[in-house]
Amino acid sequence: MNDLLAEIYSTIIPSAPYLIAAYALLLLIFFGYAFSIMRNLKKAETRLAFLEQTLAERPLLDKMPADRPPLDNIPADESRQANGG
Amino acid sequence: MKEQRNMSRKKTPPSAKARPFTHDKPRILREPAVHNQKAQQPTGSSGQPPVTSAQSPGAFMSAISWPDKVLPVLLALGAFLVTAGFLMAFLFAAPVNGAAVDGVELIGNSMVSNRLLLSQKIFYFHMPVALVSFAALAFAGYFSLRYLMTRDQGFDLRARVGMELALVFVLATMATGEMWTRFEWGVWWTWDPRLTTYLILTIIVIAYFVLRNAIDELERRATYAAVISIIALVDVPICYMTTRLIPSSIHPVVLREGGMSADMGLTVTVVMVGMLLTGFSLYRLRLRQLRLSQRVEAITELLHDEVAR
Numbered sequence: 001m002n003d004l005l006a007e008i009y010s011t012i013i014p015s016a017p018y019l020i021a022a023y024a025l026l027l028l029i030f031f032g033y034a035f036s037i038m039r040n041l042k043k044a045e046t047r048l049a050f051l052e053q054t055l056a057e058r059p060l061l062d063k064m065p066a067d068r069p070p071l072d073n074i075p076a077d078e079s080r081q082a083n084g085g
Numbered sequence: 086m087k088e089q090r091n092m093s094r095k096k097t098p099p100s101a102k103a104r105p106f107t108h109d110k111p112r113i114l115r116e117p118a119v120h121n122q123k124a125q126q127p128t129g130s131s132g133q134p135p136v137t138s139a140q141s142p143g144a145f146m147s148a149i150s151w152p153d154k155v156l157p158v159l160l161a162l163g164a165f166l167v168t169a170g171f172l173m174a175f176l177f178a179a180p181v182n183g184a185a186v187d188g189v190e191l192i193g194n195s196m197v198s199n200r201l202l203l204s205q206k207i208f209y210f211h212m213p214v215a216l217v218s219f220a221a222l223a224f225a226g227y228f229s230l231r232y233l234m235t236r237d238q239g240f241d242l243r244a245r246v247g248m249e250l251a252l253v254f255v256l257a258t259m260a261t262g263e264m265w266t267r268f269e270w271g272v273w274w275t276w277d278p279r280l281t282t283y284l285i286l287t288i289i290v291i292a293y294f295v296l297r298n299a300i301d302e303l304e305r306r307a308t309y310a311a312v313i314s315i316i317a318l319v320d321v322p323i324c325y326m327t328t329r330l331i332p333s334s335i336h337p338v339v340l341r342e343g344g345m346s347a348d349m350g351l352t353v354t355v356v357m358v359g360m361l362l363t364g365f366s367l368y369r370l371r372l373r374q375l376r377l378s379q380r381v382e383a384i385t386e387l388l389h390d391e392v393a394r
Contacts, residue, residue, distance in 0.1 A: 004188045015204035015268050022207045022264035033253045041374040047381045
């Protein structure tokens with residue numbers, strides 16, 4: 001590469017880290033937000049399915065002791081088990 | 086006597102007493118869609134709580150509307166256009182010229198007499214993302230205004246999602262802009278009018294969520310948040326026009342006559358449309374998730390009350 005070409009391309013390599021960082025941050029922000037939405041959606045769907053199951057088994061609910069733990073304290077895996085998932 | 090016994094059985098059937106919900110699906114989930122929950126109950130002044138999406142039956146079902154049906158298509162199209170725009174930025178749009186060099190060199194089919202700027206490729210995403218952040222703020226401002234007019238919590242929810250989306254795009258704009266500023270201007274930050282007004286906008290958007298988390302009372306929180314959202318919207322035209330109104334601004338002005346070549350314009354347009362579709366898809370997805378969460382909370386509360394009784 002001659003000196004002129006070296007000068008023409010002189011900013012390419014030094015700017016590459018900033019360019020990569022800009023696109024990486026952009027992707028990170030969007031994927032982070034999309035991931036948080038999907039995770040919350042999954043959580044809500046799991047809880048909804050568990051509640052539907054609970055409502056379907058209403059007689060069992062009546063027999064539960066009064067000091068039973070609140071429904072929203074049920075761990076995710078337990079509620080998934082209750083849904084057969 | 087026999088008749089009396091029959092009457093009492095009719096009044097309170099044992100099955101109904103034990104199971105107010107049906108077995109196949111709870112009644113609360115099968116209500117018809119209610120799109121507008123406007124002023125179903127008197128608000129603050131009468132001492133009664135305002136209507137929430139969670140309290141209004143069928144609010145969740147209303148979330149399954151036409152935009153949600155086409156959501157996967159919109160999201161896929163948005164992702165495709167953004168990816169295509171990314172490829173176009175590097176493979177289709179010609180590099181922008183920087184400072185002149187002493188001489189001319191033939192590269193490809195063109196004579197080059199300037200330094201080629203790779204950092205300018207950040208612009209293809211920086212500008213569309215900034216414009217979408219303005220659009221998200223416009224939506225949030227509109228819904229906030231509707232909330233103040235109607236006191237309908239559904240509008241507050243939409244405004245909140247709009248502001249969330251604005252925050253995502255504002256952060257993306259700041260991140261990409263910072264990288265460009267650091268390389269091109271050699272500093273992480275400068276008090277350029279455009280940067281300053283956009284920083285103010287960022288702080289207002291963050292303040293919106295700080296305020297929301299600080300107030301527990303539903304109606305007061307929604308009202309204050311709506312005001313903040315409208316203030317953020319007021320900053321949008323100031324931020325947009327500042328580079329045109331203040332000549333000393335060093336931030337480039339691109340959207341003007343002759344500001345972009347055809348290949349640059351096409352690339353920016355593709356990314357812009359892709360970002361708009363992606364932003365709208367994320368908005369609908371988040372709205373659906375929040376409505377679903379509210380329904381789950383409402384059903385959980387109903388069950389708690391039922392168990393307590």
